[in-house]
Amino acid sequence: MTQPAPDLDYQAEMLAAKTKHYLITTMGRISTEANNDEFYRAFSYALREEIMINWLATARTQNLRNVRKLYYISLEYLPGRILSNGICNLSAQSIVERVLQKMNRSYKDIIGRESDPALGNGGLGRLASCFLDSLATQNLPAQAYGLRYQYGIFEQQLWEGVQVEAPDCWLLNENPWEFRRDLRKVVVKYCGDTESTTNIHGDEVQKLANYEEVFALPYDIPIIGYSKTRDFSVVTLRLWSTKESPRNFQLQRYNAGSVGQAAENTTLTDVLYPNDNHETGKRIRLKQEFLLVSASLQDIIRHYLTNHDSFRSFADKVRIQINDTHPSLVIAELVRILTFKHDIPWKMAVEMTQACTGYTNHTILSEALEEWDQSLFQYLLPRQYKIVERLNYDFCNALRSKFPNDEHKVQRVSILENGKVRMANLAIMGSHSVNGVAALHTEILKNSVFKDFYDFFPEKFVNVTNGVTQRRWLLGCNPELAKFITKRIGDGWITDFTQIAKLAEFASDVDSQEEFLSIKKKNKQKLIEYIKQENQLHTADGATVLMSPIIDAHSLFDIQIKRIHEYKRQLMNALHLIMLYQEILENPHHNRIKRTAIFAGKAAAGYETAKDIIRLIFCIARRVNKDPAVHNLLKIVYVENYNVSKAEFLIPAADISEQISTAGTEASGTGNMKLAINGALTVGTEDGANIEMRQEIGDQWWPFSFGCSAEEIQKMKSENSYHSRDIYEANPQIRKAVDALRDRSFAQNDDEHHAFSDLYHKLIEMHYGGAPDRYFTLKDLESYYNVQKKVETLFMEPLKWAEYALHNIAGMSKFSIDYSIKNYCEKIWGLAPCPLDSEILDQVRDEFSQQDRCRIY
Numbered sequence: 098m099t100q101p102a103p104d105l106d107y108q109a110e111m112l113a114a115k116t117k118h119y120l121i122t123t124m125g126r127i128s129t130e131a132n133n134d135e136f137y138r139a140f141s142y143a144l145r146e147e148i149m150i151n152w153l154a155t156a157r158t159q160n161l162r163n164v165r166k167l168y169y170i171s172l173e174y175l176p177g178r179i180l181s182n183g184i185c186n187l188s189a190q191s192i193v194e195r196v197l198q199k200m201n202r203s204y205k206d207i208i209g210r211e212s213d214p215a216l217g218n219g220g221l222g223r224l225a226s227c228f229l230d231s232l233a234t235q236n237l238p239a240q241a242y243g244l245r246y247q248y249g250i251f252e253q254q255l256w257e258g259v260q261v262e263a264p265d266c267w268l269l270n271e272n273p274w275e276f277r278r279d280l281r282k283v284v285v286k287y288c289g290d291t292e293s294t295t296n297i298h299g300d301e302v303q304k305l306a307n308y309e310e311v312f313a314l315p316y317d318i319p320i321i322g323y324s325k326t327r328d329f330s331v332v333t334l335r336l337w338s339t340k341e342s343p344r345n346f347q348l349q350r351y352n353a354g355s356v357g358q359a360a361e362n363t364t365l366t367d368v369l370y371p372n373d374n375h376e377t378g379k380r381i382r383l384k385q386e387f388l389l390v391s392a393s394l395q396d397i398i399r400h401y402l403t404n405h406d407s408f409r410s411f412a413d414k415v416r417i418q419i420n421d422t423h424p425s426l427v428i429a430e431l432v433r434i435l436t437f438k439h440d441i442p443w444k445m446a447v448e449m450t451q452a453c454t455g456y457t458n459h460t461i462l463s464e465a466l467e468e469w470d471q472s473l474f475q476y477l478l479p480r481q482y483k484i485v486e487r488l489n490y491d492f493c494n495a496l497r498s499k500f501p502n503d504e505h506k507v508q509r510v511s512i513l514e515n516g517k518v519r520m521a522n523l524a525i526m527g528s529h530s531v532n533g534v535a536a537l538h539t540e541i542l543k544n545s546v547f548k549d550f551y552d553f554f555p556e557k558f559v560n561v562t563n564g565v566t567q568r569r570w571l572l573g574c575n576p577e578l579a580k581f582i583t584k585r586i587g588d589g590w591i592t593d594f595t596q597i598a599k600l601a602e603f604a605s606d607v608d609s610q611e612e613f614l615s616i617k618k619k620n621k622q623k624l625i626e627y628i629k630q631e632n633q634l635h636t637a638d639g640a641t642v643l644m645s646p647i648i649d650a651h652s653l654f655d656i657q658i659k660r661i662h663e664y665k666r667q668l669m670n671a672l673h674l675i676m677l678y679q680e681i682l683e684n685p686h687h688n689r690i691k692r693t694a695i696f697a698g699k700a701a702a703g704y705e706t707a708k709d710i711i712r713l714i715f716c717i718a719r720r721v722n723k724d725p726a727v728h729n730l731l732k733i734v735y736v737e738n739y740n741v742s743k744a745e746f747l748i749p750a751a752d753i754s755e756q757i758s759t760a761g762t763e764a765s766g767t768g769n770m771k772l773a774i775n776g777a778l779t780v781g782t783e784d785g786a787n788i789e790m791r792q793e794i795g796d797q798w799w800p801f802s803f804g805c806s807a808e809e810i811q812k813m814k815s816e817n818s819y820h821s822r823d824i825y826e827a828n829p830q831i832r833k834a835v836d837a838l839r840d841r842s843f844a845q846n847d848d849e850h851h852a853f854s855d856l857y858h859k860l861i862e863m864h865y866g867g868a869p870d871r872y873f874t875l876k877d878l879e880s881y882y883n884v885q886k887k888v889e890t891l892f893m894e895p896l897k898w899a900e901y902a903l904h905n906i907a908g909m910s911k912f913s914i915d916y917s918i919k920n921y922c923e924k925i926w927g928l929a930p931c932p933l934d935s936e937i938l939d940q941v942r943d944e945f946s947q948q949d950r951c952r953i954y
């Protein structure tokens with residue numbers, strides 16, 4: 098039996114003592130003199146002691162039970178702050194507040210000292226982090242691998258609306274949440290000359306000479322599972338770095354005068370490529386992908402062999418999930434290791450690899466599908482290239498025997514084609530499971546993007562709709578609403594989100610409606626305060642200014658926060674705001690609601706159109722916010738540098754969630770889910786998970802659906818029947834808004850004018866020889882405008898609005914990440930929970946307590 102938890106006062110006292118201890122021993126400061134930064138670190142050290150105990154016990158339990166384990170491999174993660182989430186998942190809020198109060202510190206200031214580990218671009222990385230929260234909370238045996246980018250996604254600044262990228266130095270101070278594991282260092286090999294030989298079964302394998310070696314050193318971050326008791330599990334997020342290995346620096350090249358080349362391998366993990374849903378085929382990126390794959394596989398096999406003396410149960414004990422195609426070299430590399438190093442026959446090695454591996458697809462945008470030049474691939478990874486060739490040869494032959502006389506089909510599924518290596522084809526061929534991330538998305542994969550594969554092995558294709566963790570995205574970021582919910586339905590929803598359905602009983606209860614509205618208003622006020630104090634903008638020359646339009650907490654908070662992408666159609670939102678502005682100018686006494694439109698999101702550094710869209714929004718805001726004729730009916734705010742911490746601030750304050758992608762382009766979306774569980778109503782197209790959200794919440798409570806369906810869009814595309822100019826000419830209101838892009842309504846200089854003229858051009862004229870308005874912005878603008886009128890009408894009846902919002906929250910049970918993970922466990926991994934062994938936990942804790950000077954326990 099686990100020991101009972103000691104009382105709060107005693108715990109608080111000891112935690113304070115430990116913090117002081119760390120301040121002295123690691124920072125050389127006494128507590129009254131330490132700055133918040135030092136205090137944050139010392140406090141984290143103190144708190145993490147408890148976490149280390151469970152971390153150790155988690156690993157020991159899994160080894161003892163010899164369970165099947167999941168290895169999640171992803172090039173991106175967006176964990177958000179570790180300390181605040183740890184406090185939330187340990188239910189340690191009240192004790193921490195007590196400690197900080199005792200020590201004269203403010204909770205907000207201390208938490209705020211931690212920089213976000215911004216190791217991802219957007220949804221894909223955040224999904225990975227929601228996965229880890231759920232894996233830990235559900236006690237599932239799992240470990241995650243990624244790269245420790247020295248500079249995460251850039252810090253976004255807006256200089257008079259122009260996005261400027263500054264380096265994100267998240268590792269400037271020592272990070273109390275990472276542990277360098279020198280013992281687990283591995284060598285990764287690139288380039289070199291291959292020499293054919295055979296393994297004991299006569300399979301051809303390659304030896305390598307004259308290669309380049311790079312040391313990969315792992316840093317471990319603990320991901321803390323939620324638990325009301327002290328038996329929480331901890332999942333390891335292991336991030337590889339090439340920074341700290343002196344031998345990675347190639348002195349010979351340096352001496353030969355080539356500093357850049359000499360440092361290439363020490364800088365491999367320096368930066369995350371800042372592209373969301375876009376691949377550019379850069380050499381260093383391929384090196385990064387192989388670094389992650391090679392180092393992680395070596396680690397997985399090393400760990401497997403500590404418990405086994407043959408590979409007989411490898412395919413039973415090991416599950417590898419690859420997040421998009423970025424780690425799909427796993428397939429070639431695992432086959433190579435098994436055949437070459439461990440003398441497994443080729444056919445068996447391929448079958449084992451397929452049994453272990455699952456591939457999650459995240460996009461159908463063609464510019465995001467990864468392809469590498471065969472010559473680059475062959476040069477950097479000569480052995481893996483040979484493996485891919487053979488895999489492809491076998492695969493194409495198998496296809497030919499099933500579909501004779503269809504050489505076109507063979508060409509379409511071939512991994513090697515047109516001088517390219519097609520990573521999705523490799524991933525599908527080499528996995529036992531291929532999943533899309535929402536029902537519509539998976540259908541599109543099966544029926545169009547990967548149809549040829551689906552014809553060949555339909556059984557591989559499954560759907561697992563994405564989800565979000567209600568711990569960070571409701572309990573953690575919106576404590577007032579969490580309390581409101583718990584007061585009504587108990588706190589079971591924190592780990593069992595199906596219970597959230599019970600909230601529907603309170604949707605028509607006036608007291609609940611009023612309380613909901615008052616919580617929403619408080620969250621809006623907090624956001625207003627934050628924008629006033631923290632949202633620094635920059636003038637054209639980079640000087641910081643505090644731009645704070647006066648925002649009314651009674652206004653409708655209409656929020657679109659996500660990466661800036663043409664397919665996500667921030668431009669449609671901007672055009673609608675121009676229409677509203679023009680409408681107000683024409684008829685200022687029109688009885689209307691107040692609206693505050695809030696945007697946040699980064700554009701990829703090289704994505705000019707996305708940057709033009711940001712600039713447009715900024716310039717509309719500049720004009721509208723200052724125009725007295727608007728009578729404060731409309732305010733527009735751009736929040737700089739969107740990241741997880743900003744999201745935690747913005748989401749609880751939203752009335753409207755903008756999910757307006759062109760139908761058929763957004764694989765799932767997860768921002769849509771975070772906003773809905775916080776009581777925002779969705780203005781959304783029938784795209785991604787919006788469709789399933791509507792089904793779950795029910796049409797009756799999903800009033801703001803609009804726009805063309807994916808089928809209609811597809812039809813217009815294939816028939817070439819959409820002409821944006823027709824709409825422009827037919828609808829005077831739309832025409833007037835679009836014309837504002839080129840008549841200098843919002844541009845104050847030529848630069849701005851050119852940027853907006855480009856946007857005009859893309860909407861109305863030709864688009865690089867293709868059709869204009871590729872994302873059907875004008876096509877849907879009319880219905881978007883109409884649905885926004887419905888928004889205004891409903892917003893004038895607050896209690897009714899609250900009823901809708903409560904029904905929306907109550908309908909979201911399926912969009913908890915816990916439900917997604919349960920589906921992965923059942924449909925893909927065959928993975929079962931492995932809760933901490935209480936004896937092991939007690940053992941570790943006893944050993945700790947006996948040595949612990951402060952004696953918390």
Ligand SMILES: *Cc1c(COP(=O)(O)O)cnc(C)c1O
Binds near residue numbers: 766
């Ligand atoms: C949730 C989240 C995303 C994904 O948002 P979508 O609207 O699904 O694109 C991107 N970035 C951050 C920081 C997030 O928290």
